[in-house]
Amino acid sequence: MIQEKIHQTIAILKEKGVDLWLTFVRESDTVHDPSLDFILGTSVTWQSAFMISAKGETVALVGSLDETNIRSRGLYAEVIGYVESIKDPLLGVLKRLNPQKIAINYSLDSPLGDGLTHGMYELLMGYLSGTPFAEKIISADGIIGALRGRKSPAELDRIKAAIKLTLDMFSRVSGFIQPGRTEKEIAGFLKEELKKAGVTEAWDPDYCPSVFTGPESAGAHAGPTDRKVEGGHILNIDFGIKLNDYCSDLQRTWYILRDGESEPPAEVMKAFNGIRDAIERAAEALKPGVEGWMVDKLARDYLVSLGYEEYPHALGHQIGRFAHDGKGLLCPKWDRYGKLPFDKVEEGQVYTIEPRCTVKGYGVATIEEIVVVTGERCEFLSPPQTEIYVV
Amino acid sequence: MIQEKIHQTIAILKEKGVDLWLTFVRESDTVHDPSLDFILGTSVTWQSAFMISAKGETVALVGSLDETNIRSRGLYAEVIGYVESIKDPLLGVLKRLNPQKIAINYSLDSPLGDGLTHGMYELLMGYLSGTPFAEKIISADGIIGALRGRKSPAELDRIKAAIKLTLDMFSRVSGFIQPGRTEKEIAGFLKEELKKAGVTEAWDPDYCPSVFTGPESAGAHAGPTDRKVEGGHILNIDFGIKLNDYCSDLQRTWYILRDGESEPPAEVMKAFNGIRDAIERAAEALKPGVEGWMVDKLARDYLVSLGYEEYPHALGHQIGRFAHDGKGLLCPKWDRYGKLPFDKVEEGQVYTIEPRCTVKGYGVATIEEIVVVTGERCEFLSPPQTEIYVV
Numbered sequence: 001m002i003q004e005k006i007h008q009t010i011a012i013l014k015e016k017g018v019d020l021w022l023t024f025v026r027e028s029d030t031v032h033d034p035s036l037d038f039i040l041g042t043s044v045t046w047q048s049a050f051m052i053s054a055k056g057e058t059v060a061l062v063g064s065l066d067e068t069n070i071r072s073r074g075l076y077a078e079v080i081g082y083v084e085s086i087k088d089p090l091l092g093v094l095k096r097l098n099p100q101k102i103a104i105n106y107s108l109d110s111p112l113g114d115g116l117t118h119g120m121y122e123l124l125m126g127y128l129s130g131t132p133f134a135e136k137i138i139s140a141d142g143i144i145g146a147l148r149g150r151k152s153p154a155e156l157d158r159i160k161a162a163i164k165l166t167l168d169m170f171s172r173v174s175g176f177i178q179p180g181r182t183e184k185e186i187a188g189f190l191k192e193e194l195k196k197a198g199v200t201e202a203w204d205p206d207y208c209p210s211v212f213t214g215p216e217s218a219g220a221h222a223g224p225t226d227r228k229v230e231g232g233h234i235l236n237i238d239f240g241i242k243l244n245d246y247c248s249d250l251q252r253t254w255y256i257l258r259d260g261e262s263e264p265p266a267e268v269m270k271a272f273n274g275i276r277d278a279i280e281r282a283a284e285a286l287k288p289g290v291e292g293w294m295v296d297k298l299a300r301d302y303l304v305s306l307g308y309e310e311y312p313h314a315l316g317h318q319i320g321r322f323a324h325d326g327k328g329l330l331c332p333k334w335d336r337y338g339k340l341p342f343d344k345v346e347e348g349q350v351y352t353i354e355p356r357c358t359v360k361g362y363g364v365a366t367i368e369e370i371v372v373v374t375g376e377r378c379e380f381l382s383p384p385q386t387e388i389y390v391v
Numbered sequence: 392m393i394q395e396k397i398h399q400t401i402a403i404l405k406e407k408g409v410d411l412w413l414t415f416v417r418e419s420d421t422v423h424d425p426s427l428d429f430i431l432g433t434s435v436t437w438q439s440a441f442m443i444s445a446k447g448e449t450v451a452l453v454g455s456l457d458e459t460n461i462r463s464r465g466l467y468a469e470v471i472g473y474v475e476s477i478k479d480p481l482l483g484v485l486k487r488l489n490p491q492k493i494a495i496n497y498s499l500d501s502p503l504g505d506g507l508t509h510g511m512y513e514l515l516m517g518y519l520s521g522t523p524f525a526e527k528i529i530s531a532d533g534i535i536g537a538l539r540g541r542k543s544p545a546e547l548d549r550i551k552a553a554i555k556l557t558l559d560m561f562s563r564v565s566g567f568i569q570p571g572r573t574e575k576e577i578a579g580f581l582k583e584e585l586k587k588a589g590v591t592e593a594w595d596p597d598y599c600p601s602v603f604t605g606p607e608s609a610g611a612h613a614g615p616t617d618r619k620v621e622g623g624h625i626l627n628i629d630f631g632i633k634l635n636d637y638c639s640d641l642q643r644t645w646y647i648l649r650d651g652e653s654e655p656p657a658e659v660m661k662a663f664n665g666i667r668d669a670i671e672r673a674a675e676a677l678k679p680g681v682e683g684w685m686v687d688k689l690a691r692d693y694l695v696s697l698g699y700e701e702y703p704h705a706l707g708h709q710i711g712r713f714a715h716d717g718k719g720l721l722c723p724k725w726d727r728y729g730k731l732p733f734d735k736v737e738e739g740q741v742y743t744i745e746p747r748c749t750v751k752g753y754g755v756a757t758i759e760e761i762v763v764v765t766g767e768r769c770e771f772l773s774p775p776q777t778e779i780y781v782v
Contacts, residue, residue: 027502029594030713034421043595045612045715046727063727064703068609069598083703085726106509108517111418114510118497121509126499139510203420204434207460218459221436312455312474322421324436335476336437336454 002075004152005038006052012146013054019099021140023050024116024124033115035105035144037245037321042069047086047123050076051093059093061086087127094133102133103140109338110327112148113141145327148320150348156372158246159319159350162202163370163382166241166248169193177254177391179231183211183224190239202240202247202323209239213256214363231258234268234363235391240323249323249352250382251368254389264388271357271365272388274306278355279369279384282315282330286345286353286371286378292330293341299355300332308357316352319370326350349373350381393466395543396429397443403537404445410490412531414441415507415515424506426496426535428636428712433460438477438514441467442484450484452477478518485524493524494531500729501718503539504532536718539711541739547763549637550710550741553593554761554773557632557639560584568645568782570622574602574615581630593631593638593714600630604647605754622649625659625754626782631714640714640743641773642759645780655779662748662756663779665697669746670760670775673706673721677736677744677762677769683721684732690746691723699748707743710761717741740764741772 013021025033028043036043039050046063060076067081082089094102106121107113116124128134151159169190176189190209194201201208211224214233218225229235233256240249253272255264264272278299285295296315304310314337318326328343330351345351354368367385371378404412416424419434427434430441437454451467458472473480485493497512498504507515519525542550560581567580581600585592592599602615605624609616620626624647631640644663646655655663669690676686687706695701705728709717719734721742736742745759758776762769 027715030425030502030715031506032423042597065612068613072613082727083725087726106513108510108514110510111421111508114508115422116509117502117505118507118509118512119499119501119505121512122497123499206433221456222459222463324418324421334474335478336473 001152001154002039002041002073004154005147006058006075008150008152009039009052009143009147010054010056012143013052016142016146018101018103018138018143019054020097020101021052021103021143023105024048024120025050026120031117033105034112034321035115038147040070040073040075042073044070049086049090049093051097053097053099057097059097061089061093090127091131094131099133100136101138102136103138103143105140105144107139107141107144109340110141110145112322112325113139113144113327141327145343146346149318149326149328149346151320151350151372155246155320156350158244159248159370160381162241162243162246162248163250165197165199165243166239166250167382169241170237170239170250170252173237174254174389177229177235177256179229179256181229182226183213183217184226186211186229186237187224190237194241197241199241199243202242202249209237211235211237212364215361217363229256231256231261232362234359234365236364236366238366238368245321247319247321247323247325248370249319249368250370251354251366252385252389253365253367254391256391264390265362268359268362268365269388270306271308271359274303274308275355275357275365275367276384276386278302279353279367282353282355283369283371283378283380286330286351286373287376288345288347288373290345291342292328292345293333295330295345296332296341299353303355303357311356316354319350319352345373347373347375351378392543392545393430393432393464395545396538397449397466399541399543400430400443400534400538401445401447403534404443407533407537409492409494409529409534410445411488411492412443412494412534414496415439415511416441417511422508424496425503425712426506429538431461431464431466433464435461440477440481440484442488444488444490448488450488452480452484481518482522485522490524491527492529493527494529494534496531496535498530498532498535500731501532501536503713503716504530504535504718532718536734537737540709540717540719540737542711542741542763546637546711547741549635550639550761551772553632553634553637553639554641556588556590556634557630557641558773560632561628561630561641561643564628565645565780568620568626568647570620570647572620573617574604574608575617577602577620577628578615581628585632588632590632590634593633593640600628602626602628603755606752608754620647622647622652623753625750625756627755627757629757629759636712638710638712638714638716639761640710640759641761642745642757643776643780644756644758645782647782655781656753658750659753659756660779661697662699662750665694665699666746666748666756666758667775667777669693670744670758673744673746674760674762674769674771677721677742677764678767679736679738679764681736682733683719683736684724686721686736687723687732690744694746694748702747707745710741710743736764738764738766742769
């Protein structure tokens with residue numbers, strides 16, 4: 001799969017008119033540049049440079065003790081080991097490749113395109129200082145965004161497998177949800193499922209899964225509590241797994257009937273159906289060429305038109321090796337998202353769609369689905385939740 | 392333990408005359424600043440600032456959806472959530488705290504002090520631009536180095552537990568090593584031990600453990616191969632585990648007798664004893680106040696005086712949450728180590744000592760021990776290997 005992604009990189013470099021992509025790292029087990037997972041798949045100790053050119057040249061420059069390991073991967077046509085300093089061999093390779101643009105891994109907007117630490121940036125610029133290369137540095141965030149976003153068939157298969165297993169787990173936990181159980185007990189049931197399946201959480205184990213029951217719950221990004229499920233609660237679960245290095249990220253919503261109720265109250269149904277329909281509308285608009293904010297705005301405006309507050313987050317994010325992956329985001333034009341809302345949607349990207357409504361006195365209604373962008377539209381990878389689950 | 396490390400931080404800030412330490416992160420599950428493990432212990436999604444002052448003020452500024460989770464930790468006296476942009480609340484807090492120096496997480500020399508990405512650095516400097524705070528930025532690497540290096544009793548206990556379990560595993564694998572077994576089989580035995588104990592590798596699972604047998608082996612930082620153990624081989628294993636978030640990192644050396652041999656040949660014994668004695672000499676010199684290069688030089692010069700080539704790496708590194716941890720390093724004054732060789736050894740630091748000798752025609756003799764620096768000297772945390780193990 002890494003070989004496949006390196007080939008894809010070369011095509012992306014050509015498409016974007018960038019000669020050379022330079023990934024500059026050290027001690028990659030500690031502060032880890034996530035681009036390495038696509039172009040190396042192991043770790044290095046000393047300052048190392050991985051260079052891929054639009055012409056298809058591939059050069060790895062590594063500390064001498066890492067040389068055998070890197071060479072054994074067979075990914076780089078040239079593997080050069082050094083002992084005392086990377087500076088001279090690095091300048092030597094750059095002179096030979098003679099790039100007009102050198103893309104490096106920093107980005108103001110995209111966390112995953114921003115794997116180069118500031119100290120490493122300063123070191124690199126020190127090495128290049130006084131050479132023509134210092135003027136040729138650009139951000140690689142477009143390259144990294146494309147590489148992470150445009151999933152290969154093999155990557156897509158892994159995501160589908162993760163989704164399928166997660167939905168199985170959702171269907172089993174559904175039978176476990178009942179009045180008197182706590183958020184922690186319900187989360188514990190899913191933790192046990194993870195253990196049995198031998199897979200890990202897609203994000204911070206402290207709040208994966210998140211379980212929120214009732215009107216007093218945190219509603220997002222918080223761990224499960226001792227709060228008990230009661231009649232009249234909306235309960236939602238945000239859960240994802242990592243299977244074979246690729247993630248799922250899904251949310252489902254339940255309603256717990258009160259004594260005497262035979263169906264959820266009208267305001268709960270209105271919110272749930274609003275969410276469901278907002279997802280439908282967003283999915284219809286999600287296709288190559290649109291900008292992320294447009295899709296977010298559709299869902300956001302629709303829910304506001306129903307009388308709900310704006311949800312305080314993006315409508316959706318990409319998934320991949322991380323639950324939050326890729327560059328483009330389906331998000332509003334808020335400062336904190338920088339230029340990400342203006343990124344164009346591309347074929348092969350996998351997005352979540354996850355609007356939310358707070359229903360006063362009941363809880364938070366959310367659904368999170370996953371779609372892949374195809375040639376002219378998008379397709380659901382998770383069969384959408386169309387009815388609220390009633391307990 | 393995090394509360395304990397935050398208290399320690401306040402003392403370190405006072406000692407170093409720095410008003411404020413600012414850790415600036417986003418999507419901390421993906422590109423993870425390792426300082427967060429000491430001051431937070433969970434993850435955040437949006438741009439977030441964790442501020443600790445020499446006066447003991449603690450302020451966390453996080454995206455609104457992360458607020459509940461961060462507040463629930465009880466680590467920060469003030470937790471402030473924001474929705475659209477962190478800029479104004481951040482400048483508000485800085486005005487109130489009014490620091491003269493603001494330490495941020497970048498370092499040219501120390502990978503673990505360099506958790507701030509370049510894009511995040513640019514964002515931060517953009518926010519501070521036009522305010523007096525832009526001129527007050529300094530590197531936090533001294534603070535982070537002290538915080539990671541000076542182990543609390545609880546941290547030391549965890550390292551001791553990891554070492555003990557690793558030595559148990561070494562003693563069991565010793566009975567498994569015999570002619571005809573491959574490096575991969577021997578590594579597989581230790582992988583099985585990890586699984587049984589429910590612990591993980593201390594570094595990249597591809598080469599933890601490393602097993603090297605005979606004169607043709609890679610010798611360091613490479614995965615095990617199908618090479619078979621034979622009479623006349625020196626065999627060494629480099630192995631570490633992570634137990635309760637803290638690591639071990641140890642090496643042991645065996646010699647495989649040839650038919651008719653009753654003990655290792657003289658050149659093998661000379662190298663093994665040379666390594667053992669180099670460790671002894673280095674440990675005698677390792678005490679608070681000496682600079683790392685001095686300790687490295689002692690071992691390095693001793694082995695050169697016996698006729699061996701200089702080992703192509705540092706004599707030792709600190710361990711902690713990572714196998715390679717802390718700032719100060721027992722290393723030569725080579726470019727690639729920057730200013731690290733000149734860092735002074737401090738009480739409470741835990742170092743490996745791991746010189747090596749190549750013995751032509753036999754393999755690589757190495758031992759790696761772990762010591763803790765005490766008031767006036769250092770103490771071995773691993774009972775040293777004093778005799779080569781003979782198979």
